[in-house]
Amino acid sequence: MSASSAARPSSAAPASAARLGVDPHRDLSDYDPEADLMVLNMGPQHPSTHGVFRLKLHLDGETIVRAVPYVGYLHRGVEKLLEELTFVQATPIVDKNDYVSPMTNEQAINMAFEALLGIEVPRRARYMRTLFAEMQRIASHLLWLSTFGIDMGGALGGGTTLFMHCFREREWILDLFELVTGARFHYNTHTIGGNRHDIPAGWAKQVHTTLDLIASRIDEYLELSTTNSIFVARTRGVGILPKELALELGITGPILRASGVDHDLRRDAPFHAYDEIEVKVQTEPDGDCLSRALVRVREMKESIRLSKLLVDGIPEGPICGARPIKNPTQFKAKEGQAYVALETPRGELGTYVIGGGKNKAASPYRLKIRPPSLHALSALPYLLPGHSISDTVVILGSLDPIMGEADR
Amino acid sequence: MPTPEEFRALLEDDFGVSEWSEKQPPLIEAVDHHRLAEVLKERGYTLYVFVVASHRPGVEGAEDALTAAGYIELATGLRSPTENSQLAIWRVRVGLDEQLATLVDLFAGADWQEREQFDLVGVRFAGHPDPRRLMLPEDWEGHPLRRDYAINTPHPPWR
Amino acid sequence: MAVDESDRNYEHPLYSMPGLSVAATSVDKLLTWGATNSLWVFAMATSCCGIELMATAASRVDADRMGTIIRGTPRQCDVMVVAGTITVKMAPRVLKLWEQMPEPKWCIAMGSCAISGDFYRDIYSVIPGIDTAIPVDVYIPGCPPNPEQLMAGLIRLQEKVRAVRGGEWAPKDERPETEAMQKTAPSIPRLLSAERSPDVTLAQLLGAGNLGLGGALNRAADAPPLAAPQETSDAITTQAPTETSEGAVESPSEDEHADA
Ligand code: SF4
DSSP states (O other): OOSGGGOOOSOHHHHHHHHHSOOTTOOGGGSOGGGOOEEEEEOSSOTTSSSSOEEEEEEETTEEEEEEEEOOTTOOOHHHHHHHSOTGGGHHHHTTTSTTOHHHHHHHHHHHHHHHHTOOOOHHHHHHHHHHHHHHHHHHHHHHHHHHHHHHTTTTTSOHHHHHHHHHHHHHHHHHHHHHHSOSSOOOOEETTEESOOOOTTHHHHHHHHHHHHHHHHHHHHHHHHTOHHHHHHHTTSSOOOHHHHHHTTOOTHHHHHTTOOOOHHHHSOOGGGGTSOOOOOOOSSOSHHHHHHHHHHHHHHHHHHHHHHHHHOOOSOSBOSOOOOSTTOOOOOSOEEEEEEEETTEEEEEEEEOOOHHHHTSOSEEEEEOHHHHHHTTHHHHSTTSBTTHHHHHHHHHOOOHHHHHO | OOOHHHHHHHHHHHSOOOOOOSSSOOBOOGGGHHHHHHHHHHTTOOEEEEEEEEEEOOOTTOSSHHHHHOEEEEEEEEEOOSTTOOEEEEEEEEETTOEEEOOTTTOTTHHHHHHHHHHHHOOEEETOSOOOOSSSOTTOOSOTTSTTSOTTOOOTTTO | OOOOGGGSOTTSGGGSOTTOOSSOOHHHHHHHHHHHTOOOEEEEEOSHHHHHHHHHHSTTTOGGGGTOOEESOGGGOSEEEEESOOBTTTHHHHHHHHHHSOSSOEEEEEHHHHHHOGGGTTSTTBOSOGGGTSOOSEEEOSSSOOHHHHHHHHHHHHHHHHHHHTTOOOOGGGOOOOHHHHOOOOOOOOTTOTTSOHHHHHHHHHHHOOOSSOOHHHHTTSSOTTSOOOOOOSSOOOOOHHHHHTTOOOOTHHHHHHTO
8 A cells, every 4th residue: 555645736725725815824924024923922931821831923913814823832732641550540630631620630530441341330320420520511511611710801800800700619519529539620539330429318418509609690690791892892703713613623512502503412411320311402503602602501500400410310229330440550552443432511522432442452552532621722813803802802711712621 | 314334334335444343433444534524424424523633752663654753643523413413433544644635625623623633632633724733832841631631731831 | 858957047137027036125126016017918729729829818708807919929928838739840940939929939849749839740731849849837737728817827927927037037947836836726616516506597698698780589579489389390300308408317328339
């Protein structure tokens, strides 16, 4: 087989530019020389870049003509590290990838390993995992809303109202997780074949109390956001992401749904307990920052509804289906490949795992995590040109990137 | 709405795939990589999902020339954003110093993903508009996810 | 190689009162009090520990009450809190930002990553602890440290600032145990901690927490919105939910799996 003959003429960039309207690799040498372009560097340490992310902006006055993002400032070599460790040891490592929703990280990697190793998860554990994922979605979207408030009001200047309020609610959910797992975040509670920690006595009642309280607050935030003329003026019509572009870029989750694509893995490719409950998928047609905000806020309400259903519906039974884990090399996969994806607060978090690695096949040979945040960030060169520099932070914030996951 | 049967029939009829395994995605010729992506995009697989490259070092005495010299195996995934959310995954194999056609002209998202795989695994894409590293600094030497790259490679003066 | 604390010149006039190094006058005391209680933080928040740093600044823990405010620019700050993993690509930037901070300046290494690199220590792209690059005053272990622990670390730093400015900072070997060194983390009550009845907390929070927008909570005053929901869904096919949630379940698997 000769792959070199597969080389195609390097006409890729102009073709996609014609299709998408924006050329992300635009060469500015043909730009009006009178315009006196300025280059502005944002990051990698900037209070509103949501982590260590760098953006090089070419400006014509206040208007952005080209944006070049740089990632990798948090590249921690997780994929290499997981090749060294065994399947059992992987869970606490992936907690740190998407550090705003660790529960879904653990769930994703363990689901991939279970698919590769052919291990069943008992029904109780499936319900608990789903419940934790939904509650984590609320916490994650609350954190997004709080930082979006800061983005809107100037970094750490005004605009801290939402920050203070949303963090209060987020703490309540962390409290609930702390009662189950003993940790505020980075829980290490999922394991191959089920969960490690059972829910304590009286926990379900506390979940109901807390979620009721949060639900009433979220109504207020929705009202606060949509009736605030500054909020609406700064988000409506800003950073419009067309449907076709979003699909091509591999953008998933709330951002895709805000662009009018009715796609949610919880409903379309149900995993764990989602095939027993009905998820109402929230969509918005416009694809601007306001749509993304509205979709996330409504998703919080939907997650509250689902969490309450799930916490009442948790069946009896064991919480772990595999044999008790006695040593880290217990599970072995000599060959085989598996790709498992699930819907996290940021979109499709996939894990591609190839068996037959080190430690006598108790480690993955290669493990790739498909980060929704990285795909979301790759939309910036398309979204930013034409906007003024003050919209940069709003657009970036509306994409909700987590650099730990994007860079891994 | 795309279905798994349709995908299977497509690969068997047009791309000469005869071996199917529960545990491995279908393997096609590297020359067909771009064509398959094009056909699938027309058939509704419009959501770009992932590309993953893995390095297989050469095995001495292997009969197959590719296995003897070592190769890179790429798996690509596309999804249809429809009710059944159908996922299509296929694999290709390329030699260590060969190039594979880029998918950037079909899927804009392939831009960063292919840069990342080039950066970490060292697979080269022909016709990529921006073939730079993504994660590591531009002056980095080597590709960390290759088998022969030690995990604790020092990088003075920092580590 | 760690940067030794002895590299730092505490004799420098900036670390004590300029021109008044002889005795601690009342002016000096006043200035020391001011410096101790207004440690402005530059948040070098690269990853997960940064979220806990934000939580410390947010409503429950409220680091502002110690005069600790997070500022966006290094030029206004006294303390750099390194919260998160520092990679080879990031390290030169951290150093640059550290150099932009005006003297006197301090550094807190928050979390295992900033202290030693955590489990990423051996990875090609991660630097094994921020003290390979800049001198660290307070180390706060944890992955991530709780906000309480960060508060405790800030209190420890205040102690150090006070001692250094007062000329009482002894060499490393002769340093006496101070009271603050024995202190554990301040206790910050949890919403659902065992001592508090959830009903009391709920009532308190309802009274205090609304934005005052006249939102759904207030509007629905006639239909108490916080009553325990009775609705059950057809979609859920299980029965006997209440017994489960009230915790009559024995969990034999708990101990078996805990040692994994
Ligand atoms: S110490 Fe743990 S929580 Fe903190 S940055 Fe490192 S991995 Fe994240």
